[in-house]
Amino acid sequence: MADEPMAECSFLIPVSRDAELSDGQPHARRLWEWLHIELETRFGGWTLAPGVFTAAYIDPDTKATVRDKSRRYTIAIPENEIEDVRRLLSGVCVLFQQKCIYLSVAGRVEFIEAPKRGKK
């Protein structure tokens, strides 16, 4: 494992459901527990940055400014597992009822959306 090039991935998980897409309520505890098990079993653990991350952005659908609070997770993974992270976060979009998830891979930012077809 030490010989493989590793990439640092960080992502923000808002602490509430998207207010426009859903009801803006906090997530069920089972969801956080599920996410942590996925991170542990798929990627061998995670770290959680201290404190709350507050973001403000323009919702592309409503054009309104949205402010949300998030937790910032970081994982270190072999580069060939980055696609697995994207897949997991795509599922997180659905389960946590988000329009997209902010992901930073070695400093390069992308926004992960829910699968185009399939899960509603």
Added chain:
Amino acid sequence: MAKSKTYTDLDGRVFGLATLAPDEAALVEKLQKYAKEHPDWFEYGNYWIAEFAKFRDKRGLTRRETIQTTAYRIGQDLESRIGLATGMVRQSDYRDELELLIGTKFDTRREFCEATGLSEDMLSHVLAKRKHLAIDTLADALARIGYTIRIAPLPDVR
């Protein structure tokens, strides 16, 4: 020495603490103390996983072994308790469990409905909290996919 010989989690599972190895017992005690003194969901979330990682790495646990440990389960449960007590997290109800089941085991709601015999329209109403499923309907639907309903003690938060 552990303050209590058992720990009961939010799902009613009881963990014996007296038989834990000294390093795991010490970690559990440390996490319980920290949770009591720092009832902040963000702060505790950052702390417990960092402390747990030291324990995991020292033991050389596999990924699967990790989540089976008492320390992991209690560490996570304490996070959930703080989240519930501070309003950062909701208690799960059967609809949350259904959504998680659909999202993790099925590609689509339609596929879930075909497997369980529930109508998509009904499922949509239930998940949107506009309707409830009768308990026998839910039990029958879940049985078709190998799941069941379980009655558990109401969680004692904190």
